[in-house]
Amino acid sequence: SYELTQSPSVSVFPGQTAKITCFGDALPKQYAYWYRKKAGQAPVLIIYKDKERPFGIPERISGSSSGTTVTLTVSGVQPEDEADYYCLSVDHSDTYPVFGGGTKLTVL
Amino acid sequence: HEQLVESGGGVVQPGGSLRLSCAASGFNFSAFAMHWVRQAPGKGLEWVALISYHEINKFYTESVRGRFLISKDNSKDTLYLQMNSLRPDDTALYYCARESREGSGMDLWGQGTTVTVSS
Numbered sequence: 001s002y003e004l005t006q007s008p009s010v011s012v013f014p015g016q017t018a019k020i021t022c023f024g025d026a027l028p029k030q031y032a033y034w035y036r037k038k039a040g041q042a043p044v045l046i047i048y049k050d051k052e053r054p055f056g057i058p059e060r061i062s063g064s065s066s067g068t069t070v071t072l073t074v075s076g077v078q079p080e081d082e083a084d085y086y087c088l089s090v091d092h093s094d095t096y097p098v099f100g101g102g103t104k105l106t107v108l
Numbered sequence: 109h110e111q112l113v114e115s116g117g118g119v120v121q122p123g124g125s126l127r128l129s130c131a132a133s134g135f136n137f138s139a140f141a142m143h144w145v146r147q148a149p150g151k152g153l154e155w156v157a158l159i160s161y162h163e164i165n166k167f168y169t170e171s172v173r174g175r176f177l178i179s180k181d182n183s184k185d186t187l188y189l190q191m192n193s194l195r196p197d198d199t200a201l202y203y204c205a206r207e208s209r210e211g212s213g214m215d216l217w218g219q220g221t222t223v224t225v226s227s
Contacts, residue, residue: 001170033213035153042203042220043145043153048213086153088213095167097143102152 002026002091004100011106012077020072020103022087032070033088034063037102043086047072074105082107110134110216112204117221124194124225130187130204130218138182141207143214144189146200146223154200157189158207172198194225 004024012018022032034047045054047063050070060075070089074081087100116128130142144156157178158167166178177190187204201222205214 031211035214037147037153042217043205043214044217045213045215048208048215049211052212054212054215084152088155096169097155097158099145099153099155 002096002098004087004089004098006085006087006100006103008101009104009106011108013108014077014079016077018074018077018081018105020074020085020087020105022070022072022089022100023068024087024089024098024100025068026092027065027068027070027089030089030091030094032063032065034072035086035088037084037086038082046085077105077107079107081105112206112216112218114202114204114218114221117202117223119224119226120194121227122195122225125190125192126194126223128189128191128202128204128221128223130189132185132187132206135206135216137180137185140209142178142180142187143205143207144178144187145203145205145214145217146198147203147220148197148200151200156202159187191223194223196225199223199225 031049035043037043050065051063062073064071084102086102111133113131159178175193179188201220203220204218206216208215
Protein backbone atom coordinates (compact mmCIF):
# COMPACT_ATOMS: atom_id res chain seq x y z
CA SER A 1 0.00 0.00 0.00
CA TYR A 2 1.07 3.57 -0.64
CA GLU A 3 2.87 5.48 2.11
CA LEU A 4 3.76 9.07 2.83
CA THR A 5 6.78 9.47 5.10
CA GLN A 6 7.21 12.31 7.59
CA SER A 7 9.85 12.87 10.23
CA PRO A 8 8.31 12.18 13.65
CA SER A 9 9.29 15.46 15.25
CA VAL A 10 10.68 18.95 14.74
CA SER A 11 11.70 21.37 17.51
CA VAL A 12 12.37 25.08 17.13
CA PHE A 13 12.56 28.17 19.30
CA PRO A 14 9.96 30.92 19.01
CA GLY A 15 10.60 33.16 16.03
CA GLN A 16 12.56 30.54 14.14
CA THR A 17 11.49 28.72 11.00
CA ALA A 18 10.24 25.15 11.08
CA LYS A 19 10.32 22.96 7.99
CA ILE A 20 8.30 19.75 7.89
CA THR A 21 8.81 17.38 4.99
CA CYS A 22 6.72 14.62 3.49
CA PHE A 23 8.03 12.06 1.05
CA GLY A 24 6.01 9.96 -1.38
CA ASP A 25 6.87 8.55 -4.77
CA ALA A 26 3.52 9.63 -6.28
CA LEU A 27 3.98 13.25 -5.19
CA PRO A 28 5.43 14.39 -8.53
CA LYS A 29 2.00 13.68 -10.03
CA GLN A 30 -0.33 14.23 -7.10
CA TYR A 31 -1.13 17.29 -5.03
CA ALA A 32 -0.33 17.38 -1.34
CA TYR A 33 -2.40 18.84 1.45
CA TRP A 34 -1.37 19.78 4.99
CA TYR A 35 -3.46 19.59 8.16
CA ARG A 36 -2.74 20.92 11.63
CA LYS A 37 -4.03 18.82 14.52
CA LYS A 38 -4.02 20.04 18.10
CA ALA A 39 -4.95 17.81 21.01
CA GLY A 40 -8.69 17.79 21.59
CA GLN A 41 -9.43 19.66 18.40
CA ALA A 42 -10.46 18.65 14.91
CA PRO A 43 -7.87 18.80 12.13
CA VAL A 44 -7.60 22.06 10.20
CA LEU A 45 -6.64 22.36 6.53
CA ILE A 46 -3.71 24.77 6.26
CA ILE A 47 -2.31 24.11 2.76
CA TYR A 48 -3.99 22.65 -0.31
CA LYS A 49 -2.68 21.77 -3.77
CA ASP A 50 0.94 21.86 -2.55
CA LYS A 51 1.18 25.60 -1.84
CA GLU A 52 -2.23 27.27 -1.65
CA ARG A 53 -3.48 28.72 1.62
CA PRO A 54 -7.16 28.57 2.62
CA PHE A 55 -8.79 31.76 3.71
CA GLY A 56 -7.67 32.77 7.18
CA ILE A 57 -4.35 30.90 7.19
CA PRO A 58 -1.49 33.41 7.72
CA GLU A 59 1.20 34.01 5.11
CA ARG A 60 3.90 32.74 7.45
CA ILE A 61 2.56 29.26 6.71
CA SER A 62 3.60 28.09 3.25
CA GLY A 63 3.97 24.96 1.19
CA SER A 64 6.27 23.88 -1.59
CA SER A 65 6.91 20.86 -3.73
CA SER A 66 9.98 19.37 -5.35
CA GLY A 67 9.81 15.97 -6.95
CA THR A 68 8.93 13.31 -4.42
CA THR A 69 9.04 15.69 -1.45
CA VAL A 70 6.65 18.36 -0.26
CA THR A 71 7.55 20.79 2.48
CA LEU A 72 5.50 22.76 4.96
CA THR A 73 7.27 25.86 6.24
CA VAL A 74 6.18 27.72 9.34
CA SER A 75 8.03 31.02 9.61
CA GLY A 76 8.26 33.07 12.78
CA VAL A 77 7.07 30.12 14.84
CA GLN A 78 4.79 31.03 17.73
CA PRO A 79 3.84 28.95 20.77
CA GLU A 80 0.37 28.38 19.32
CA ASP A 81 1.95 26.62 16.32
CA GLU A 82 2.76 23.66 18.54
CA ALA A 83 0.73 20.82 17.07
CA ASP A 84 0.88 17.68 14.98
CA TYR A 85 1.09 18.30 11.25
CA TYR A 86 -0.05 15.77 8.66
CA CYS A 87 0.47 15.66 4.94
CA LEU A 88 -2.13 14.00 2.74
CA SER A 89 -2.11 12.95 -0.86
CA VAL A 90 -3.55 10.22 -3.05
CA ASP A 91 -1.94 7.04 -4.26
CA HIS A 92 -0.83 6.14 -7.78
CA SER A 93 -4.39 5.12 -8.70
CA ASP A 94 -5.49 8.71 -8.06
CA THR A 95 -8.26 7.35 -5.88
CA TYR A 96 -7.29 6.57 -2.30
CA PRO A 97 -6.23 9.36 0.08
CA VAL A 98 -3.33 8.60 2.39
CA PHE A 99 -2.09 10.54 5.40
CA GLY A 100 1.52 10.75 6.38
CA GLY A 101 2.42 9.56 9.85
CA GLY A 102 2.44 13.08 11.24
CA THR A 103 5.15 15.40 12.56
CA LYS A 104 5.02 16.83 16.04
CA LEU A 105 6.16 20.44 16.08
CA THR A 106 7.49 21.45 19.48
CA VAL A 107 8.11 25.09 20.31
CA LEU A 108 10.97 25.20 22.79
CA HIS B 109 -22.64 28.77 9.86
CA GLU B 110 -21.28 25.58 8.26
CA GLN B 111 -21.12 22.67 10.65
CA LEU B 112 -20.68 18.91 10.88
CA VAL B 113 -21.76 17.04 14.01
CA GLU B 114 -20.96 13.37 14.49
CA SER B 115 -22.88 10.98 16.71
CA GLY B 116 -23.39 7.28 17.27
CA GLY B 117 -20.10 6.32 18.87
CA GLY B 118 -19.91 4.06 21.87
CA VAL B 119 -18.52 0.87 23.34
CA VAL B 120 -19.11 -2.34 21.41
CA GLN B 121 -17.81 -5.88 21.70
CA PRO B 122 -15.56 -7.39 19.04
CA GLY B 123 -17.63 -8.64 16.16
CA GLY B 124 -20.38 -6.14 16.87
CA SER B 125 -21.83 -3.34 14.77
CA LEU B 126 -22.28 0.39 15.10
CA ARG B 127 -23.62 3.12 12.86
CA LEU B 128 -22.09 6.56 12.96
CA SER B 129 -23.95 9.64 11.75
CA CYS B 130 -22.68 13.04 10.67
CA ALA B 131 -25.28 15.79 10.49
CA ALA B 132 -24.43 18.67 8.17
CA SER B 133 -25.82 22.17 8.33
CA GLY B 134 -25.17 25.59 6.82
CA PHE B 135 -24.23 24.41 3.33
CA ASN B 136 -25.58 22.48 0.34
CA PHE B 137 -24.71 18.98 1.57
CA SER B 138 -25.85 17.29 -1.64
CA ALA B 139 -23.14 19.07 -3.65
CA PHE B 140 -20.19 17.72 -1.68
CA ALA B 141 -18.24 14.48 -1.44
CA MET B 142 -17.65 13.39 2.14
CA HIS B 143 -14.99 11.47 4.05
CA TRP B 144 -14.63 9.54 7.28
CA VAL B 145 -11.23 9.83 8.96
CA ARG B 146 -10.18 8.23 12.23
CA GLN B 147 -7.48 8.58 14.84
CA ALA B 148 -6.68 5.67 17.11
CA PRO B 149 -5.40 6.48 20.61
CA GLY B 150 -1.81 7.70 20.38
CA LYS B 151 -1.74 7.27 16.61
CA GLY B 152 -1.97 9.47 13.56
CA LEU B 153 -4.82 10.32 11.26
CA GLU B 154 -6.10 7.55 9.01
CA TRP B 155 -8.42 8.03 6.06
CA VAL B 156 -11.28 5.51 6.22
CA ALA B 157 -13.83 6.09 3.48
CA LEU B 158 -15.03 8.49 0.79
CA ILE B 159 -18.39 8.91 -0.91
CA SER B 160 -19.03 11.05 -3.97
CA TYR B 161 -21.52 13.89 -3.83
CA HIS B 162 -24.15 11.90 -5.75
CA GLU B 163 -23.58 8.78 -3.59
CA ILE B 164 -22.59 6.64 -6.57
CA ASN B 165 -18.87 6.21 -5.91
CA LYS B 166 -17.59 4.82 -2.64
CA PHE B 167 -14.02 4.06 -1.62
CA TYR B 168 -12.55 2.44 1.49
CA THR B 169 -9.19 1.91 3.04
CA GLU B 170 -8.13 -1.70 2.76
CA SER B 171 -8.50 -2.56 6.45
CA VAL B 172 -12.24 -1.76 6.51
CA ARG B 173 -13.25 -2.86 3.01
CA GLY B 174 -16.08 -5.39 3.21
CA ARG B 175 -16.86 -4.47 6.83
CA PHE B 176 -17.75 -0.79 6.68
CA LEU B 177 -20.30 0.91 4.46
CA ILE B 178 -20.39 4.65 3.80
CA SER B 179 -23.62 6.29 2.70
CA LYS B 180 -25.21 9.71 2.59
CA ASP B 181 -28.83 10.77 2.66
CA ASN B 182 -28.97 14.07 0.84
CA SER B 183 -32.61 14.52 1.84
CA LYS B 184 -31.57 14.47 5.49
CA ASP B 185 -28.20 16.22 5.10
CA THR B 186 -26.60 13.29 6.88
CA LEU B 187 -23.57 11.10 6.27
CA TYR B 188 -23.36 7.59 7.72
CA LEU B 189 -20.78 4.95 8.42
CA GLN B 190 -22.15 1.47 9.07
CA MET B 191 -19.45 -0.50 10.83
CA ASN B 192 -19.77 -4.28 11.04
CA SER B 193 -17.50 -7.05 12.32
CA LEU B 194 -15.75 -4.53 14.50
CA ARG B 195 -12.27 -5.30 15.78
CA PRO B 196 -10.25 -3.84 18.66
CA ASP B 197 -8.03 -2.02 16.17
CA ASP B 198 -11.09 -0.08 14.95
CA THR B 199 -11.04 1.74 18.29
CA ALA B 200 -10.60 5.41 17.43
CA LEU B 201 -12.06 8.88 17.30
CA TYR B 202 -13.99 9.07 14.05
CA TYR B 203 -14.30 12.36 12.17
CA CYS B 204 -16.43 13.23 9.20
CA ALA B 205 -15.01 15.77 6.79
CA ARG B 206 -16.21 17.62 3.72
CA GLU B 207 -14.24 17.49 0.49
CA SER B 208 -14.19 20.94 -1.06
CA ARG B 209 -15.81 21.13 -4.50
CA GLU B 210 -12.65 22.34 -6.21
CA GLY B 211 -10.60 19.40 -4.91
CA SER B 212 -8.99 21.75 -2.47
CA GLY B 213 -8.89 19.39 0.44
CA MET B 214 -11.00 18.43 3.43
CA ASP B 215 -12.07 21.91 4.38
CA LEU B 216 -14.69 21.30 7.08
CA TRP B 217 -14.47 18.80 9.92
CA GLY B 218 -16.69 17.69 12.75
CA GLN B 219 -15.47 17.28 16.32
CA GLY B 220 -15.55 13.50 16.16
CA THR B 221 -17.27 10.60 17.88
CA THR B 222 -15.44 7.90 19.84
CA VAL B 223 -15.71 4.22 19.05
CA THR B 224 -14.31 1.69 21.50
CA VAL B 225 -14.22 -1.98 20.58
CA SER B 226 -13.57 -4.05 23.67
CA SER B 227 -14.84 -7.11 25.46
